[in-house]
Amino acid sequence: MNLKPLDERVIVKPLEEDEEKKVGSIIIPDTAKERPQMGEVVAVGDDVPKKEGGKLLSQVLKAGDRVIYSKYGGTEIEQEGQKYLILSRGDILAKIG
Amino acid sequence: MNLKPLDERVIVKPLEEDEEKKVGSIIIPDTAKERPQMGEVVAVGDDVPKKEGGKLLSQVLKAGDRVIYSKYGGTEIEQEGQKYLILSRGDILAKIG
Amino acid sequence: MNLKPLDERVIVKPLEEDEEKKVGSIIIPDTAKERPQMGEVVAVGDDVPKKEGGKLLSQVLKAGDRVIYSKYGGTEIEQEGQKYLILSRGDILAKIG
Amino acid sequence: MNLKPLDERVIVKPLEEDEEKKVGSIIIPDTAKERPQMGEVVAVGDDVPKKEGGKLLSQVLKAGDRVIYSKYGGTEIEQEGQKYLILSRGDILAKIG
Amino acid sequence: MNLKPLDERVIVKPLEEDEEKKVGSIIIPDTAKERPQMGEVVAVGDDVPKKEGGKLLSQVLKAGDRVIYSKYGGTEIEQEGQKYLILSRGDILAKIG
Amino acid sequence: MNLKPLDERVIVKPLEEDEEKKVGSIIIPDTAKERPQMGEVVAVGDDVPKKEGGKLLSQVLKAGDRVIYSKYGGTEIEQEGQKYLILSRGDILAKIG
Amino acid sequence: MNLKPLDERVIVKPLEEDEEKKVGSIIIPDTAKERPQMGEVVAVGDDVPKKEGGKLLSQVLKAGDRVIYSKYGGTEIEQEGQKYLILSRGDILAKIG
Numbered sequence: 137m138n139l140k141p142l143d144e145r146v147i148v149k150p151l152e153e154d155e156e157k158k159v160g161s162i163i164i165p166d167t168a169k170e171r172p173q174m175g176e177v178v179a180v181g182d183d184v185p186k187k188e189g190g191k192l193l194s195q196v197l198k199a200g201d202r203v204i205y206s207k208y209g210g211t212e213i214e215q216e217g218q219k220y221l222i223l224s225r226g227d228i229l230a231k232i233g
Numbered sequence: 234m235n236l237k238p239l240d241e242r243v244i245v246k247p248l249e250e251d252e253e254k255k256v257g258s259i260i261i262p263d264t265a266k267e268r269p270q271m272g273e274v275v276a277v278g279d280d281v282p283k284k285e286g287g288k289l290l291s292q293v294l295k296a297g298d299r300v301i302y303s304k305y306g307g308t309e310i311e312q313e314g315q316k317y318l319i320l321s322r323g324d325i326l327a328k329i330g
Numbered sequence: 331m332n333l334k335p336l337d338e339r340v341i342v343k344p345l346e347e348d349e350e351k352k353v354g355s356i357i358i359p360d361t362a363k364e365r366p367q368m369g370e371v372v373a374v375g376d377d378v379p380k381k382e383g384g385k386l387l388s389q390v391l392k393a394g395d396r397v398i399y400s401k402y403g404g405t406e407i408e409q410e411g412q413k414y415l416i417l418s419r420g421d422i423l424a425k426i427g
Numbered sequence: 428m429n430l431k432p433l434d435e436r437v438i439v440k441p442l443e444e445d446e447e448k449k450v451g452s453i454i455i456p457d458t459a460k461e462r463p464q465m466g467e468v469v470a471v472g473d474d475v476p477k478k479e480g481g482k483l484l485s486q487v488l489k490a491g492d493r494v495i496y497s498k499y500g501g502t503e504i505e506q507e508g509q510k511y512l513i514l515s516r517g518d519i520l521a522k523i524g
Numbered sequence: 525m526n527l528k529p530l531d532e533r534v535i536v537k538p539l540e541e542d543e544e545k546k547v548g549s550i551i552i553p554d555t556a557k558e559r560p561q562m563g564e565v566v567a568v569g570d571d572v573p574k575k576e577g578g579k580l581l582s583q584v585l586k587a588g589d590r591v592i593y594s595k596y597g598g599t600e601i602e603q604e605g606q607k608y609l610i611l612s613r614g615d616i617l618a619k620i621g
Numbered sequence: 622m623n624l625k626p627l628d629e630r631v632i633v634k635p636l637e638e639d640e641e642k643k644v645g646s647i648i649i650p651d652t653a654k655e656r657p658q659m660g661e662v663v664a665v666g667d668d669v670p671k672k673e674g675g676k677l678l679s680q681v682l683k684a685g686d687r688v689i690y691s692k693y694g695g696t697e698i699e700q701e702g703q704k705y706l707i708l709s710r711g712d713i714l715a716k717i718g
Numbered sequence: 719m720n721l722k723p724l725d726e727r728v729i730v731k732p733l734e735e736d737e738e739k740k741v742g743s744i745i746i747p748d749t750a751k752e753r754p755q756m757g758e759v760v761a762v763g764d765d766v767p768k769k770e771g772g773k774l775l776s777q778v779l780k781a782g783d784r785v786i787y788s789k790y791g792g793t794e795i796e797q798e799g800q801k802y803l804i805l806s807r808g809d810i811l812a813k814i815g
Contacts, residue, residue: 139744139786140813142778147812162236163311172308196239204236204310204319211754211811213786214745222786222811229308229319230244231237245333259333260408269405293336301333301416326405326416327341327373328334356430357505366502390433396431398504398513421501423430423513424438424470444527453527454602463599483565487530495527495601495610520599522528548622551699560696584627592624592698592707617696617707618632619625620662647721649795658791681724689721689795689804714793714804715729715761716722 137215144225148175148205149218156218157211164233165203172229177201201233202227202232234312238278241290241322244303245272246315259329261301269326274298274319290322300330331409335375338387338419342369342399356426358398367422371395372414385399386421396426428506432472435484435516439466439496440509453523455495461521468492469511484516493523525595529569532581532613536563536593537606550620552592560617565589581613588619612613624699626666629678630708633660635689647717657714662686663705669688671691678710687717719797723763725749726775726807730757730787731800744814746786756812760802775807784814 141147151174156164157228164172197203205228210221238244248271253261261269277291296302307318311313333342335341345368350358358366374388391397404415432438442465447455455463471485488494496519503514529535540563544552552560568582587589591615598609626632636659640650649657665679682688690713695706723729734757738746740752746754762776779785787810 138815142785142810142812143807161312165309165316167309167330170737172310204308206308211786211788212747213754214256214747215743216276217745225240229242230239258409260414261426262408269407295342300336301405303405322337325336326339327336333501355506359503359505359510366504397433398502400502422433423436425432427429448559452603456600456602456607461562463601494530497599516531519530520533522525549700553697553699553704560698591627592696594696613628615631616627618627621623646797650794650796650801657795685776689725689793691793710725713724714727715724 137178137220139179139213139215139222141179141222145180145181145232146177146193146197146203146223146225146228147179148203148210148221148223149169149178150175151202162204172206173186174202174204174232175221177203178217197228197231203228204230204232234275234278234317236312236317236319238276238319240278243279243290243294243300243320243322243325244276245300245307245318245320245325246275247272247318249296254276257299261312269301271299272317272318277299290305294311294325294328299328300325301327331372332413333373333407333409333414333418335373337375339375340371340387340391340397340417340419340422342397342417342422343372344369344415344416345364345396353399354400366398366400366409368393368396368398369415371397391422391425397422398424398426428469430470430504430506430511430512430513432470434472435520436472437468437484437494437514437516438470439494439501439514439519440469441466441512442493444462453495456478463495463497465493465495465523466512468494488522494519495521495523500505516524525608526568527567527603527608527610529567529599529610531569533569533615534565534581534585534611534613535567536591536598536609536611536616537566538563538609550592556594558591560594561594562620563609564615565591568590585616585619591616592618592620622663622705623709624664624698624700625709626664628666630666631662631688631708632664633683633688633695633708633713634663634686635660635704635706647689657689657691659687659689659717660706662688671704677683682713682716686713688713689715689717693714719760719802721761721795721797721802721804723724723761723804725763728759728775728779728785728805728807730785730792730803730805731760731796732757732803733784744786744808754786754788754812756786757782757803759785779810779813785810786812786814 139147156174157177177197177199180194180197205223210223210227236244253271255286274294274296277294279291307320307324310317333341350368361402371391371393374391399417404417404421407414430438447465468488468490471488473523496514501514506510527535544562565585565587568585593611598611598615601608624632637687657682662682662684665682668673695712698705721729759779759781762779764776787805792809793806795802797813
């Protein structure tokens, strides 16, 4: 993946529904109103404005991390048949494992 | 629970209605307009931006704490048949006990 | 009351209409558009982010204080037949006495 | 008046229309779209968060000051037959005299 | 004029349309969508919160200055047959001369 | 031009459509949704609150600069048959040349 | 290109759809809801207010960089038959390569 997200953004490879079920035995119920998804972080913005006393995004997430993210607001791109999402820091809800 | 909430988020295991009634004799009336719920904290984000002079979320809440939370905005996930909610700091109204 | 409000929140026991009339001879007219209410503070959040040069909520209010509060936004709970409200700092308009 | 306004709030006793006309010969025209009113400050919040380089509300207003205030947003209370308003700092437009 | 505007407010005496035409040969076209007006500053708030590195309102405007102001948001008052407007700093667009 | 814009404002003399075409060979397509315009800066506010680490408006623009500006939000005035616009810093998109 | 974007703005030359397909094998799917586009940075604002601990825009992007940008909010201009867009920092999602 030769893309570098700007500022507080993350690029995530969404997991297939099959794959999702094998990650830490976590299930996202179909009944969830704004159904989130699982994905794998592939790139993290390093031009991140640091909040006073807070952590840089690159201290919190790194390539390879599995995450649960909210689908709202992401931008879809594709490379060699694989779909990716450019997400904002606020779209990442939790890190798995 | 192998999930780590990002930034100022908390993962909470909702209490069953039966269980709710045994917690500190507190009842959430059915007549409450935006009925909150009780739950048990299972994980707290440790990447919390610190407000000037305020406390980190991890200084305020820890796993095992019983809390009253507002249902608005939470994201539902499931692990081994148990439902959990990923909530923001602002969704937690009070700590019980 | 074994509840601890989070951050800049207060727990208040609403006064009965009868009781209201005995508090400092103050009356809240029925004609008031967004009719506020009187109550007694039972718990104050001590995890309060301090504004630069301002006072902590716990320096301003303590258990036992009688207050006038706006009903908008409060969350109702009940313990041993007594109703309580979880309010935000901004819902408390004035302290009586 | 045994009420203490919280934070950046002021308690004001509205002037009667008759009284209004005697205050510094200022008239509020009936044609004004959001007609403001005149009143006398009876209490000022002393728990005021200080803006960097700005003045505390208690350095700007004191009990007895005559003010012109915008009616929008105030909360009405009554004591011994006299109506009062709990207003925010931003509702006070000018000080008379 | 015995009125003192609070915080970042200014009191302005609107110029008559006749007078307007004599001020620096500036004309406000009738076709302007939100037609501004000309006026003379009569009082400036000195309780102004100072922005970091910015100027106090009293360093920028003084009584007697002719200004162009936007009519949106001003509050009209009257003294001895003369109309005045209480305006916010943001309503003053430019100083004439 | 005897007008001094307040705070972060700029006064601009709009270029005629004919003149526009001679400026750096830049054309603003008629198909542009919110069609911007070209103009010449005639006055710059020097009462500019400085953002931490940013530049004063007067360090960025000076009288005589040709600019592309967004028409949204400007206030039109006229002097000796020439129209001018009072614009905010945010309305200026780019400097030509 | 003789245009200098103001503050946190960037001027971008959009890539043709044909050209887009040759950039790092990245494809923007036609099914994407708010379809972003690829472009080449031609100018970067150097009057950028620096966020505490963050990077200046000119440290993050330079002329010649290929970027993926959101079309929302950009302003279209034209020079010698070539279209350009004036974009805000927040419109740039990622840098290619």
